[in-house]
Amino acid sequence: MNDWYLALSQIKRNPLRSSLMASGIVIAAAVMTAVALLIVGVNEGITNTVNRLGADIMVVPRGEEVAKQFNEALITGKPATFYLDPSAAEKVSKVPGVDHTSNQTFVETLTNARCCAGKFFIVAFDPVTDFTIKPWLKSKVPQSISQTENWMIVGDRILLRQGNEAQFYGTSFTVAGVLEPTGTGMDWTIYMSEKSLRKMVIASQAKAEMPLRIRQGDVSTILVKAETGVDLIDLAERIEQAAPEIQVVLSSTVAKLARQQLFAIASVLVCVVAGLWVMALIMSGVIFSMAVRERRSQIGLLIAKGANKRFIFKMLTKESIAIAATSSLSGCLVGLLIVISFRELLSNALGTPDVLPTAATTALFVAAFNVLGTATAVITAIMPVISVLKAEPYESIKQGRLT
Amino acid sequence: MISAIDITKNYTGKDGTIAALGGVSFKVAKGDFVAVIGRSGTGKSTLLGVIGGLLKPSSGEILLDGQSIWNLDEQLRAQIRAQKIGFVFQNASVISSLTVLENVILPQSFLPKPTRSNMPRAKNLLESVGLAHRTHAYPDQLSGGEKRRVAIASALMNAPALLLADEPTGDLDSETELEIMDFFAGLWKSGTTIIMVTHNQQLSNYGNRIFKMDDGIMTESSGQTPTENSLS
Numbered sequence A: 001m002n003d004w005y006l007a008l009s010q011i012k013r014n015p016l017r018s019s020l021m022a023s024g025i026v027i028a029a030a031v032m033t034a035v036a037l038l039i040v041g042v043n044e045g046i047t048n049t050v051n052r053l054g055a056d057i058m059v060v061p062r063g064e065e066v067a068k069q070f071n072e073a074l075i076t077g078k079p080a081t082f083y084l085d086p087s088a089a090e091k092v093s094k095v096p097g098v099d100h101t102s103n104q105t106f107v108e109t110l111t112n113a114r115c116c117a118g119k120f121f122i123v124a125f126d127p128v129t130d131f132t133i134k135p136w137l138k139s140k141v142p143q144s145i146s147q148t149e150n151w152m153i154v155g156d157r158i159l160l161r162q163g164n165e166a167q168f169y170g171t172s173f174t175v176a177g178v179l180e181p182t183g184t185g186m187d188w189t190i191y192m193s194e195k196s197l198r199k200m201v202i203a204s205q206a207k208a209e210m211p212l213r214i215r216q217g218d219v220s221t222i223l224v225k226a227e228t229g230v231d232l233i234d235l236a237e238r239i240e241q242a243a244p245e246i247q248v249v250l251s252s253t254v255a256k257l258a259r260q261q262l263f264a265i266a267s268v269l270v271c272v273v274a275g276l277w278v279m280a281l282i283m284s285g286v287i288f289s290m291a292v293r294e295r296r297s298q299i300g301l302l303i304a305k306g307a308n309k310r311f312i313f314k315m316l317t318k319e320s321i322a323i324a325a326t327s328s329l330s331g332c333l334v335g336l337l338i339v340i341s342f343r344e345l346l347s348n349a350l351g352t353p354d355v356l357p358t359a360a361t362t363a364l365f366v367a368a369f370n371v372l373g374t375a376t377a378v379i380t381a382i383m384p385v386i387s388v389l390k391a392e393p394y395e396s397i398k399q400g401r402l403t
Numbered sequence B: 001m002i003s004a005i006d007i008t009k010n011y012t013g014k015d016g017t018i019a020a021l022g023g024v025s026f027k028v029a030k031g032d033f034v035a036v037i038g039r040s041g042t043g044k045s046t047l048l049g050v051i052g053g054l055l056k057p058s059s060g061e062i063l064l065d066g067q068s069i070w071n072l073d074e075q076l077r078a079q080i081r082a083q084k085i086g087f088v089f090q091n092a093s094v095i096s097s098l099t100v101l102e103n104v105i106l107p108q109s110f111l112p113k114p115t116r117s118n119m120p121r122a123k124n125l126l127e128s129v130g131l132a133h134r135t136h137a138y139p140d141q142l143s144g145g146e147k148r149r150v151a152i153a154s155a156l157m158n159a160p161a162l163l164l165a166d167e168p169t170g171d172l173d174s175e176t177e178l179e180i181m182d183f184f185a186g187l188w189k190s191g192t193t194i195i196m197v198t199h200n201q202q203l204s205n206y207g208n209r210i211f212k213m214d215d216g217i218m219t220e221s222s223g224q225t226p227t228e229n230s231l232s
């Protein structure tokens, strides 16, 4: 009968106390894991976006609000609507150092299509000049479809597949291709050709309840591929000088802006989680030390039977380890399970392409939090118990009730 | 076997300092059966605690087989308790999370070289105290007297040379009391040294010596002080 046996017998014989002690840790560890995974997952989404933008420089109308909208659209696929005069595109393409450009026009749409309800982000692009969308196509678009009048290409998380149809503003579109999952806003975006958009705009005047108002030739962003070896900062400056009504967005600024937002939210969340964790630790620590104090006579009895204080200390430590380790492990797993099962919902709510980091990162986080949770819980449980060990055992035996 | 040299024990609490033991000296030889009698609050339990190495005296020395137990370090003292001393407490404590049988076997775990669980011995002991049929019960399923008998069996598990018993038959009926006392008498015969605290004048006759406690002062009941009378 070793210290483990005694420790576990205590847990087994006091199920209510043990589960009370565990419950706080389970909840706190679950929340902690979920929040950490969310933050890391969102951050990974930002990194993916930046790595997968394809364009060296993006040009949008001047204004802070535009920059913010654009960022969100890139990372989360949240619809953005702002427009540039067609002359701007002309000017940008002529700036020295620009290899070629491709324009995109953004449309926000409400759909009542069977597949999906809600707001969707439609991007109209020029299939000839495009260099950012087509590389992500899962498979080649079949001839038959590409020749259909109104085709669209959809992001991986839009619930439409090749050949499906959906109506926007009274016009029907057929899915010509699906993009690879990118972990960016592209996953939630619907792409169509510039030509189709124009037709849709015209048709919407007659068919749609809320007609689209986009002037002929308006574009939302100009994607720039720089000539090789050109300094991007210099090029950005030249572009901004050439057309004063526009601003330049570099992929690095996309990340910076998005991270600023993320970190603002994350710091609040981290504080909340830390507070929750401290509360859980205090709760379980108090319960544990109360339980040990109540058991002083039992501890005195063990000492009378020949246990030394080291044995008692080890026994109590192991009791708290057993509770803390199982509860923090199950808490971490619950947190993981929450994120997995509400993955889609959370991505939508947080407006991010995905909330779950890669499997390896996820496993690392769960393991790390499990160790961290166990260690801190054991320390807070054991600290107040040390004073019990200092008391004279005989006193506690005499104070003990008849058990 | 035991020499107590001028033991004092003061409790310092809210109502000042209480001198529970006011200079107690005695010798107990191997094979003695000592009954300690005295009124409530005179320091009998305190004395047992000091002898057993559980309660540090304010001054004085306890020699157990020539070793001054309060000059040893905590671990060695724990070892002596495990090997040489069996305790039966006044309040009949048992470990509530362990079964009857586990309670009896428990002290084995504290021997310096833990042997394999001596199940037959534990079962024998339970039989001697009349609890063979309750081996797998938990203490909260036992009566007060049954718990006391478990405590006695547990105290004897490591075959201690010295048994310190504080009112071991406190809440037992007279029949069970008799059985336990006969059991103690058997132990005594087989060489165990026993120091037993009791209120019961009759029970004190089981021993070969009677110490009387009176407000922290102890006398051997023959009228002489125990030291002069001891068989060292």
Ligand SMILES: Nc1ncnc2c1ncn2[C@@H]1O[C@H](COP(=O)(O)OP(=O)(O)OP(=O)(O)O)[C@@H](O)[C@H]1O
Residues within 6 Å of the ligand: A395, B011, B012, B013, B018, B019, B020, B038, B039, B040, B041, B042, B043, B044, B045, B046, B047, B090
């Ligand atoms: N922890 C303590 N703090 C203060 N005083 C104490 C403490 N323990 C015992 N005493 C006091 O010391 C004296 C002796 O106590 P002790 O328990 O040794 O008496 P006892 O002879 O065993 O009594 P009883 O027959 O009722 O068990 C009592 O007056 C008691 O109030």
Ligand SMILES: [Mg+2]
Residues within 6 Å of the ligand: B044, B045, B046, B090, B166
């Ligand atoms: Mg007493």
